[in-house]
Amino acid sequence: xxxxxxxxxxxxxxxxxxxxxxxxxxxxxxxxxxxxxxxxxxxxxxxxxxxxxxxxxxxxxxxxxxxxxxxxxxxxxxxxxxxxxxxxxxxxxxxxxxxxxxxxxxxxxxxxxxxxxxxxxxxxxxxxxxxxxxxxxxxxxxxxxxxxxxxxxxxxxxxxxxxxxxxxxxxxxxxxxxxxxxxxxxxxxxxxxxxxxxxxxxxxxxxxxxxxxxxxxxxxxxxxxxxxxxxxxxxxxxxxxxxxxxxxxxxxxxxxxxxxxxxxxxxxxxxxxxxxxxx
Amino acid sequence: xxxxxxxxxxxxxxxxxxxxxxxxxxxxxxxxxxxxxxxxxxxxxxxxxxxxxxxxxxxxxxxxxxxxxxxxxxxxxxxxxxxxxxxxxxxxxxxxxxxxxxxxxxxxxxxxxxxxxxxxxxxxxxxxxxxxxxxxxxxxxxxxxxxxxxxxxxxxxxxxxxxxxxxxxxxxxxxxxxxxxxxxxxxxxxxxxxxxxxxxxxxxxxxxxxxxxxxxxxxxxxxxxxxxxxxxxxxxxxxxxxxxxxxxxxxxxxxxxxxxxxxxxxxxxxxxxxxxxxxxxxxxxxxxxxxxxxxxxxxxxxxxxxxxxxxxxxxx
Numbered sequence: 001x002x003x004x005x006x007x008x009x010x011x012x013x014x015x016x017x018x019x020x021x022x023x024x025x026x027x028x029x030x031x032x033x034x035x036x037x038x039x040x041x042x043x044x045x046x047x048x049x050x051x052x053x054x055x056x057x058x059x060x061x062x063x064x065x066x067x068x069x070x071x072x073x074x075x076x077x078x079x080x081x082x083x084x085x086x087x088x089x090x091x092x093x094x095x096x097x098x099x100x101x102x103x104x105x106x107x108x109x110x111x112x113x114x115x116x117x118x119x120x121x122x123x124x125x126x127x128x129x130x131x132x133x134x135x136x137x138x139x140x141x142x143x144x145x146x147x148x149x150x151x152x153x154x155x156x157x158x159x160x161x162x163x164x165x166x167x168x169x170x171x172x173x174x175x176x177x178x179x180x181x182x183x184x185x186x187x188x189x190x191x192x193x194x195x196x197x198x199x200x201x202x203x204x205x206x207x208x209x210x211x212x213x214x215x216x217x218x219x220x221x222x223x224x225x226x227x228x229x230x231x232x233x234x235x236x237x238x239x240x241x242x243x244x245x246x247x248x249x250x251x252x253x254x255x256x257x258x259x260x261x262x263x264x265x266x267x268x269x270x271x272x273x274x275x276x277x278x279x
Numbered sequence: 280x281x282x283x284x285x286x287x288x289x290x291x292x293x294x295x296x297x298x299x300x301x302x303x304x305x306x307x308x309x310x311x312x313x314x315x316x317x318x319x320x321x322x323x324x325x326x327x328x329x330x331x332x333x334x335x336x337x338x339x340x341x342x343x344x345x346x347x348x349x350x351x352x353x354x355x356x357x358x359x360x361x362x363x364x365x366x367x368x369x370x371x372x373x374x375x376x377x378x379x380x381x382x383x384x385x386x387x388x389x390x391x392x393x394x395x396x397x398x399x400x401x402x403x404x405x406x407x408x409x410x411x412x413x414x415x416x417x418x419x420x421x422x423x424x425x426x427x428x429x430x431x432x433x434x435x436x437x438x439x440x441x442x443x444x445x446x447x448x449x450x451x452x453x454x455x456x457x458x459x460x461x462x463x464x465x466x467x468x469x470x471x472x473x474x475x476x477x478x479x480x481x482x483x484x485x486x487x488x489x490x491x492x493x494x495x496x497x498x499x500x501x502x503x504x505x506x507x508x509x510x511x512x513x514x515x516x517x518x519x520x521x522x523x524x525x526x527x528x529x530x531x532x533x534x535x536x537x538x539x540x541x542x543x544x545x546x547x548x549x550x551x552x553x554x555x556x557x558x559x560x561x562x563x564x565x566x567x568x569x570x571x572x573x574x575x576x577x578x579x580x581x582x583x584x585x586x587x588x589x590x591x592x593x594x595x
Contacts, residue, residue: 009500017395017406020388024409027468030435031424047438089322092315100312111323116522117577118331119529121553122570125342125563126333127326149326152319185315210417212532217558228419232536235423243433250423254416261415262408 034247035059042243058244059252062234065245067222068252071230075209078140078226082147083205086155087197089148094159095185099168109160112153124217131218138220146214151204158203162196163189199267206257227253338568344561357568367569369544370552371576376459377548378528381466386520388467389474394508396475397482414472422536425465426452452538458545462537469533470526474519481515482508517588521581528577549573 029049034042036054041047062068097105127146128137136142166189174184190197212228219225222233231253234246338357342350361367392410396403413421428436429451437448451461485508493503531550534540540547540555549569557566 013395013398013400014402016391017400017402020392020395021402021406021409023468024406024412024471026435027421027424027428028412030428031420034427034433042433045432046441047433047435049435089318093319096312096315102312104312104316108320111328115327117525117574117581119550119553119570119573120531121550121557121566122334122574123327123330125337125557125567125570126330129342129563130326130330130333145322145326149322152323152327156319206415210415210419212417212419212535213554216535217554228417228532231417231419231423235426235536243427243430246423247427250420254420257417258412258415261411265407265411 031247031251034243035251036248037244039244058248062245062249062252065242066230066233066249068227068230068249070223071225071227072253074140074224075227078143078147078215079205079208081140081144082151082208083201083203085144085148086151086204087159087201090152090155090159090200091190091193091197092185094156095163095189097156098160098163108156112156115153120213124214127214128217137218138224140224143215143218143226146218147204147208147211150211150214151207154207155200155204158200159193159196162193162200165196166192195267199264202260202264206260209257334567335571337564338571340564342563342567344558344563346561350564353564357565358572360565361568361572366544367549367552370547370549371573373459373545373547374528374549374573377463377466377530377534377546378524380459380463381470381527382520382523385467385470385474385523386516389471389478390516392471392475393478393482394504396479410472410475412472413469414476416469418469418532419536421465421469422533425468426537429461453542455542455545458538458542462534462546465533465537466527466530470523474523477515477519478512481512485511517585521585524584525577525581529573 033049033051035058036056037051038053038055038057041051041053093108096102097108131137131142131145134142136145170188170192171184174188175181179187210228211226215226215229216232219229222230231246231249234242234249339352339354340350341353341356392406396406396410400406416424428434431437431448431450436451440446440448449457451457489507490503493507498506528548529550530548531554534546534548535551535554538546540551553566553569553573556562556569
């Protein structure tokens with residue numbers, strides 16, 4: 001390629017990248033802008049990108065209008081429990097799936113794939129009935145149970161990739177030294193897996209923090225509801241004056257998962273890669 | 280995602296659990312294996328596989344919520360009713376339009392972005408960071424955010440249209456003609472990152488030497504893409520589009536927040552329909568039958584797609 005053509009190609013690439021940046025960013029920028037706008041600016045027929053008189057009033061109003069703190073606490077409890085329980089029970093199974101080629105691990109892998117295909121409505125009706133029977137409707141525990149199982153496929157998926165990345169030789173060496181299987185797992189493999197386990201737990205946390213459908217069905221009263229469900233209550237009486245608090249609350253609800261995602265982003269990509277690379 | 284499908288296949292063709300490669304300590308090892316697997320297996324069986332079978336069984340009953348009379352088996356009655364339920368098939372059609380309408384542009388855009396991010400460009404980190412945002416956001420927030428963008432008076436979309444002198448803009452989400460395209464655009468935006476990351480992962484597995492060799496042989500960018508990049512990327516592309524299609528067809532939260540199925544049912548995806556049937560009208564059996572039909576039709580479509588694509592690849 002001649003130099004001018006190469007330059008033109010580069011320029012084209014940067015232009016395309018710029019288009020992507022704008023497309024990806026503009027709704028988010030607009031959300032933040034709306035969140036910080038005072039009521040008169042929100043009512044203006046000619047909205048501006050940047051608030052002329054930025055204010056925190058919307059955030060105050062949001063907390064006044066809906067029980068956001070309570071909802072955030074519920075979300076935190078549900079997501080934290082789901083994340084921890086999911087990795088605690090998934091890690092041993094992922095280990096077996098990665099290291100043993102057996103009928104069980106084949107079935108488990110099959111289930112991981114198939115479970116992605118089912119419309120949740122087919123799952124939620126019986127779950128609703130079962131949880132109702134157990135008096136777990138409208139409780140965070142019922143929701144947590146659902147979240148754990150729901151996050152297991154991807155947790156297993158990621159963890160299997162991480163286990164495969166641990167060299168088998170290390171475990172064999174420990175076995176030769178006379179360590180029991182459990183001992184090997186705990187003192188050799190687990191420490192090497194720790195970063196992957198943390199990433200998986202955080203991912204399960206984010207998924208649960210963001211989840212809406214199960215929470216909508218299973219949680220009935222506002223005191224029990226999680227953040228995404230409470231956010232939709234802002235939509236009920238939507239008028240021009242409500243846009244500010246709506247945006248403010250939505251922005252706040254995003255922050256935790258956004259921050260966590262930024263932290264583990266590389267690991268998730270890495271996990272997907274590890275999965276794809278294995279023979 | 281590729282890994283899983285590959286493993287399933289190899290598992291089917293290979294000798295599952297056969298005696299090959301077993302060690303003498305097999306009994307001990309298997310005992311330990313069960314001990315390790317049970318903590319996850321029991322919840323999976325009780326809260327996932329069990330309810331799924333229960334749900335399928337419910338489709339053959341007249342189960343309703345809040346009723347004192349006991350539930351009866353009704354055979355295929357629900358399915359017969361569904362067959363004549365014009366509203367359901369309309370929502371099914373909308374679901375397919377939505378799923379294709381989101382999946383195809385999503386893939387095209389994600390492929391473009393992945394190829395760009397694979398280049399040595401200066402603002403790459405920023406693009407990577409931004410591409411994560413839609414992924415990390417709760418779907419409910421994505422919906423709320425785009426409602427703010429689409430807002431007829433205070434939204435930035437109409438304001439931009441007014442600024443560019445293209446008219447007064449419109450009420451995108453409540454217009455009969457614009458509602459579905461408007462939610463499809465949001466769907467494309469929201470799902471692009473996962474697809475991009477998956478494709479980027481696939482690209483980074485493509486051997487670099489092949490690219491260089493092709494470039495030395497004087498192959499242009501398009502030819503290199505067709506002969507080197509695409510063949511390596513195809514398995515990833517295939518499974519990610521299949522999965523995206525399923526996910527999109529089954530999606531709920533985004534459209535629930537954006538339009539709640541309106542206007543006049545124009546964006547009522549099958550999941551929204553089934554949700555209302557189950558939890559507003561209490562028709563558990565009927566809604567479960569809807570779920571079954573959704574699974575069945577999606578499986579058939581996917582099987583045709585996958586078989587077509589896989590065999591199509593071998594011909595070349």
